[in-house]
Amino acid sequence: MKIIKLSQAHNFNKQDFDEMVVALGYFDGVHKGHQKVILKAKEIAETKGYKSAVMTFTPHPLTVLRNQVEEDCITSLEEKIQLIERFEIDLLFIVEFTKEFASLLPQQFIDEYIINLNVKHVVAGYDFTYGSLGKGTMETLPFHSRNQFLYTTVEKQTDHARKISSSLIRKVVRSGDVTYAQTLLGRPYSVNGLVIHGDKRGRTIGFPTANIEVGEGYLLPPTGVYAVTATVRGKEYKGVCNIGFKPTFNKEKAARPSIEVHIFDFHSEIYDENVAVSWYKRIRSEQKFNNVEELIEQITKDKTAALQFFMQKTV
Ligand SMILES: Cc1cc2nc3c(=O)[nH]c(=O)nc-3n(C[C@H](O)[C@H](O)[C@H](O)COP(=O)(O)O)c2cc1C
Numbered sequence: 001m002k003i004i005k006l007s008q009a010h011n012f013n014k015q016d017f018d019e020m021v022v023a024l025g026y027f028d029g030v031h032k033g034h035q036k037v038i039l040k041a042k043e044i045a046e047t048k049g050y051k052s053a054v055m056t057f058t059p060h061p062l063t064v065l066r067n068q069v070e071e072d073c074i075t076s077l078e079e080k081i082q083l084i085e086r087f088e089i090d091l092l093f094i095v096e097f098t099k100e101f102a103s104l105l106p107q108q109f110i111d112e113y114i115i116n117l118n119v120k121h122v123v124a125g126y127d128f129t130y131g132s133l134g135k136g137t138m139e140t141l142p143f144h145s146r147n148q149f150l151y152t153t154v155e156k157q158t159d160h161a162r163k164i165s166s167s168l169i170r171k172v173v174r175s176g177d178v179t180y181a182q183t184l185l186g187r188p189y190s191v192n193g194l195v196i197h198g199d200k201r202g203r204t205i206g207f208p209t210a211n212i213e214v215g216e217g218y219l220l221p222p223t224g225v226y227a228v229t230a231t232v233r234g235k236e237y238k239g240v241c242n243i244g245f246k247p248t249f250n251k252e253k254a255a256r257p258s259i260e261v262h263i264f265d266f267h268s269e270i271y272d273e274n275v276a277v278s279w280y281k282r283i284r285s286e287q288k289f290n291n292v293e294e295l296i297e298q299i300t301k302d303k304t305a306a307l308q309f310f311m312q313k314t315v
């Protein structure tokens with residue numbers, strides 16, 4: 001997949017590109033609704049012999065337009081790129097979203113970012129908007145197309161009558177229902193981070209853990225214990241994860257919860273390495289135990305619960 005960054009007043013024109021079909025949107029999470037849009041573009045590209053493309057924007061339009069602090073993202077830009085790559089898309093346009101870009105009139109956006117890039121077919125969801133104040137909609141698209149391209153509108157994708165959306169997924173992950181998040185995303189909710197040094201207590205209680213540091217602004221499930229997988233050095237392992245403040249040992253609550261994964265059947269040293277944690281099922285809330293023995297007893301049960309979950313999952 002070729003990645004092309006576009007800033008305003010880019011110098012590309014039609015001759016620079018093969019004819020293409022483009023899927024438009026911000027695509028935070030690349031959830032099932034987004035996937036439908038991207039796959040539709042791919043399907044049309046295959047039937048018509050066009051290149052397939054996705055156009056996304058960074059940073060999030062709301063941070064630029066309403067000076068909002070960026071919402072916790074479901075996928076960082078790098079993760080979004082990786083996920084879109086899995087659909088075997090030919091081109092990914094990453095448009096720098098600035099105040100100037102946002103002030104483009106709908107017709108200017110279409111002229112400069114669609115017609116000028118040799119786009120022959122546009123795919124977007126029923127509620128996609130473009131141009132200043134979101135004045136361009138799927139209804140105005142035929143007018144703005146100047147008969148230079150066709151378009152396909154993807155109808156609302158729902159789960160039990162609720163629109164599958166990034167905001168619904170954020171709400172669901174924050175509530176701890178990582179199993180439902182998986183349904184909406186079409187894959188488990190995951191975060192990437194680096195393994196940092198912890199208090200080194202884990203190994204002394206028989207449950208060594210990889211402490212994962214994730215970047216700020218990452219959406220996290222609430223504190224508690226979860227059945228997870230950890231992908232390390234390209235291999236996926238099952239495990240059990242505690243997100244929390246370890247109240248059994250810590251009197252003072254840290255500023256941010258720690259994310260600790262006890263990875264099953266894994267014994268390598270992985271400090272400073274990248275680990276992707278995927279959340280499958282919430283097992284329980286974090287508790288303050290009276291002593292280490294009680295904690296060990298409970299973690300043993302948590303491990304059994306996670307193993308049972310993964311055993312049932314593969315049946
Ligand atoms: C599956 C699992 C469940 C845990 N549950 C709790 C808990 O309920 N309460 C708590 O205080 N700590 C809990 N912990 C955190 C342990 O206290 C922590 O792993 C141990 O102190 C080692 O910390 P360290 O990696 O910083 O050395 C849990 C850890 C794991 C792996």
Ligand SMILES: Nc1ncnc2c1ncn2[C@@H]1O[C@H](COP(=O)(O)OP(=O)(O)OP(=O)(O)O)[C@@H](O)[C@H]1O
Nearest residue numbers: 025026027033124125127128155156157164165166
């Ligand atoms: N549930 C859905 N059904 C159909 N199309 C969708 C759905 N969710 C998003 N889309 C479309 O996917 C593209 C990317 O969506 P984008 O991230 O820009 O905005 P969105 O509609 O606000 O998505 P979300 O609400 O998930 O943040 C757009 O064309 C949008 O219309």
